[in-house]
Amino acid sequence: MSPQLGGAHTPENPVRVRTWTKAALVAVIGVLLTAFAPAAPEATAQPGEQVGIDVSSVTPEVVRSGSEPFLEIAGTLRNNGDEAIDELEMRLERGEPRATRPSLVEAMRGGAKTSTRTRFTTVADNLAPGQRTSFELRVELKGTGPQSLGLERPGVYPLLLNVNGDLAPQRRARVGSANFMLPVLSLPGGSTEPPSQSTGITTLIPLVDYPHMAQEQLPGRPTILTDDRLAKSLAPGGRLSELVDAVSEEVPADSELGKSVCFAIDPDLIVTAKAMAEGYQVREQSGETVRGTGSRAAADWLNRLRETVGGRCVLSLPYSDADLVALARAGLPDLIRGSMDGSGLISSELGVAVRDDVLWPADGALDRSTASQLADTPVRSVLMHPDSLAGTSGTLRPVRLNTGNPDYAPTARKIDPLVADALNPARGQQAGGSTGLAPAGDGMPSVLDGLAALTFRANTAAVEGGTIIAPPRRWNPDGAELRGFLSGLRSLGKAGYVRPEPLPSAESGDTGGDSSADTSTSSTGEAPQRVSPTYPASSERAEIPPSVLDELAAQNYKVGQLYSAAEREPALNVDPARVTTPLRNGLLHGASSAWRGNGEAASHWVDVASRTLEGVLDGxxxxxxxxxxxxxxxxxxxxxxxxxxxxxxxxxxxxxxxxxxxxxxxxxxxxxxxxxxxxxxxxxxxxxxxxxxxxxxxxxxxxxxxxxxxxxxxxxxxxxxxPLILTITAAALLVLLSARRIVRRIRSRGNGSGDGGSTGGDGTDPNGPGDSPDTGETEATPEEDNPAPSETSPDEEAPRPGGDGGPPERGTGEPATDNDPRRS
The missing domain is CATH 2.60.40.2310 (Immunoglobulin-like)
Structure with a gap:
């Protein structure tokens, strides 16, 4: 649209005006074609960008005098929306070099403004929902052409990949973007001026994954995994495989950089890989188990790892990278100690000496209570984020940790927060780094940000003390990205920006005493001041929930009881710990740092471990x-x-x-x-x-x-x-009653007998029944001794012995009278 001169005023000669306007436009277009990129509609950023950008390579990672004069960027675009996008175009924009640490952090988080833009390059005519397309972008590093970044001096520059597209007719917008930093030590063909003092660096390479083992192998019980995803990670091209191979190929153990690299290994990963190599099963959603497919990949990975770690620094993380602070707050000191005994397992499996004197806690953070409970462990040095140490900003020199125990003050070696935040996909939103798996596609931007932070640290923000490079626990660069990072470290070393240094040993002062050659001392030369840990609020909010830990504690009590009740059988020679340690380790899966901020997943893994424990107790x-x-x-x-x-x-x-x-x-x-x-x-x-x-x-x-x-x-x-008492009592009563009846019968018969004694007119002895005045005793007659077998009815007459006319007989020997009272 042509500009209107003089506001709303209409020119008197429209033809002349139109001619002048056309000439002006032609001139402007000619200038733009020769000096700048073609004019394009300025797109506004869309909330929830529809196109995801995966940057797979940036060459060179560090620009120096010997670099090629071009910057080459490759990767893929993916339509994450539900509608097609037409006319996808991409350009690269850059901002001004960073001069302060806050401005660098702002740029790494995507907040930097850009000042120079290359022209748009077509990437695809159409991208359907879910579809991917690759891209390659090549721009000049210096100069004033339409495809040049126009670099004029060394520095750390913010870059922005800007993707535009048509979402609908007449609706063009920014549909995707990616931010990263570019460290420029010198312009190509120029000379590099190193900083006055290089920065000492020690690089941690974490080998950590999520828990996978539902049941560790026991005699008579197979190894069972909840899924088979670890097999893919251990196979060539997988995340864990690439971490090992990249270090092995890029930094030999005997090289200067190789001596400064330290593997931080989760013992649970080694146990799981070993179990997979020996044969395992996978439990499907239906509950059935099938044979695992990763035995060969696990065995090969372990062999390559053994070769790679030989002669290198190796640290042992807590088992399953357990959240030690959460365990301490739940009152589980035995689980803290148990989680710290994985160094021997790693040493025996990999054949390497393990630094059990060094602890790298989740988020690089501890509270005072947890730190005090480390006194019963070999830990004498803790790698901590400065945000977790009170009053230590502005320096990276080690300090003594105040645990509240006068006899235990481990050395706190500080993780470089600038580099840690650069390598962290969360961009510093958590103290010390993210504990979850870094998102795919963020590897190369984080690698470049890390190299830029090291360059800025050495050149602009130098502080006392060495730099410990601590990536996220579950770092997720692919092989090319990690190789690029290690190559960038070598470039910074050659340029004099960094100085690789091995992690100090316990003998160099990490003995828990009050003096050390490598810890901060007071201005008077006295013993270094002890610094109290300060647990960050962001870490506290992400802790494993107390309700989950309560259930974990209840199950752990059962494990302890089984251990106390078990004893070795000489014929089998199985240590009781061989039975109970896998059960305890299974419970630690529920306290893994992988579940920080995800209480539901932590609870699920406690349930998985509880079912396995119940199965063993049912044995x-x-x-x-x-x-x-x-x-x-x-x-x-x-x-x-x-x-x-x-x-x-x-x-x-x-x-x-x-x-x-x-x-x-x-x-x-x-x-x-x-x-x-x-x-x-x-x-x-x-x-x-x-x-x-x-x-x-x-x-x-x-x-x-x-x-x-x-x-x-x-x-x-x-x-x-x-019942017995009642029976005996009844029997006794029966005997007594029978005896009483017998006695009464005997007495009644004795009352009616006489041997010539006088009787009264009614037939009774006047001296009383059974008594004789002469003898005092009555003698029974033969009839009384042998009473008649039966008696007759009162209405019947008794038969006579001599015939029917004889007088009736009485068995009592008494005369029968009509007035006898015994007759009715």
Whole structure:
């Protein structure tokens, strides 16, 4: 659109004006064609950019006098939106070199303004949703052409890749962008002026992944992984494979840079890779297990790692890179100590000496309580982010850590925060670095930012003390990106910007004392001041939730109880720790730094470890008994068979829950042999008969349950104490009543007998029944000794001995009268 001269005024001669305007436009276009890029619609950045940019290579990573005069950038674009994009174009923009640390940090986070732009280059005519396309961009480093960055002096420059496209007709916008820094030591063909003093550097290469092992191999139990993703990472071209290969190829162990490289290895990764190499299974979502596919890749990776770490510095991270501060706050000092014993495992598997005196905690942060609990470990040096140390800004010199223990003050060696934030994809949003897997596609920008931060540190922001280069725990550069970073370190070394240095050993002053040749001292030359740790709020917010750690603590108690109850069986010679250590390590998966900020994942892994633990505890159990136990007396025995499927002897106690009236004796502490069984016969006292059940549970001396509770059916035919007493009492009463009746019958018969004694008119002895005045004793007649077998009815007449007409007989020898009161 032509400009309107004089605002809204209409020229008097439109033809002349149009002619002049055309001539002016032709002249302007001619100038632009010869000096600058063609004019293009200025695009505004879109919120939630639709195109993702993966920068795979930038050459050179560090510009110096011997560099080619061109900057070459390659990578891929991906349409992350749900609509196609037409006419994709790309250009490179740069800002002014950074002069202050805040401005450098702002630029690394994408906040720098650009001042020079190359012309747009077509990348693709159309990019459908989900589609990818590769790109290559080549620009001149210096000069004034349309494809030149126009560099004029050394410095650290912010660069912006700007991608424009048509989202709809007449709707052109910026659809993607990527920011990174370019360190320029000198212009191509010029001379490099090194800084007055180089910066000492030590580089950490972390070998850390996510937990994968659901069940570590035990005798009779296979290795089971939750997925097979680690196989891909260990195979050639995978993340962990490239980390090892790049260091091996770029920095030999005996080179100057190689001596300053230190591998920081998670023992859990070595344990998992070794288990995979020996054969493993993968549990699918359905719950079924299938054979893993990564055995060969794991074995090859371990062999290459052994060759690479030979003669190098190796550190052991806490097992599964556990969040030590979270464990300390949950009151689990035994798990802190247990997580720190992985150095021996790494040493035996890789055949290399491991620095167990150095700790690199998650986020480079500790609180005072956690630091004090390290006194029981070999740790004498801690790699910490300066944000976690009170009052130590402006210097990178080591300090002593105030743990609250006067006898323990480890050396705190500071991670360079500028470089750590540059290599961190989160761009410094967390103290010390991100603990999650770095996003794919961010590797090369972070590598360039790291090299730029080192250049800026040496040239503009030099401070006392050496620089420890600490990438994110789960750094994710591909092989080319890491090779570029290591190559850039060599270039900075040759230019005199950096000076590779090995990590100081414990003998150089890291002994926990109050003096050291390499720690900060006061102006009077006294012992260095102890600095208190300050735990960053960002780290505290991301901690493993207390509820998860409470459950972890409960399960860890069971592991400790099993260890206390187990003992070595000489015939099998299996150390009880061989059974319990994998269980403890499984619980540490739930406290891994990988789950910081993800409490749901941490809880899931505690559940996975708990199910494995229960499976091992079920290895000691009461044998199944379908029958019924019969007790035939009040004192009997019930039969309990205990089976032990573990390769160690196990001590336990029988806990029997029985109904009222049933008492089972306590047998005390019992023992069942490894891979064997024993029959136990606890004495049982019953106080009633009938059918009932008893529940038998095996527990350790501390109360941890072994196996499942077994219910036994018991049938008692015996009388207990109370029924027995009642029976005896009834029998005694029966005897007494029978005796009383017999005595009364005898006495009643004696009252009716006489041997010539006088009787009264009613037929009774006047001296009383059974008494004789002469003898005091009545003699029974023969009839009384042999009473008649039966009696007649009162209505019937008794037969006479001589015939029917004889007088009736009486068995009592008494005369029968009609007035006899015994007659009715």
């Amino acid at each position: 000691v159990h009461t044998a199944k008994f379908e029958g019924q136990i019969t007790l035939t007396s009040s004192q009997g025995k019930i039969l309990v068979t205990v089976q032990n499927d573990l390769p160690v002897n196990v001590r336990f106690k029988l806990h029997v829950d029985s109904p009222p009236g049933v008492q089972v004796d306590d047998l005390g502490v019992l023992k069942v042999p490894a891979n064997g069984s024993r029959l136990f016969l606890p004495e049982t006292t019953v106080e009633r008969s009938g059918k009932f059940t008893v529940d038998v549970t095996l527990r350790t001396e501390g109360g941890a349950k072994l196996g499942q509770t077994r219910r036994l059916r018991v049938d008692s035919n015996a009388y207990g104490t109370v």
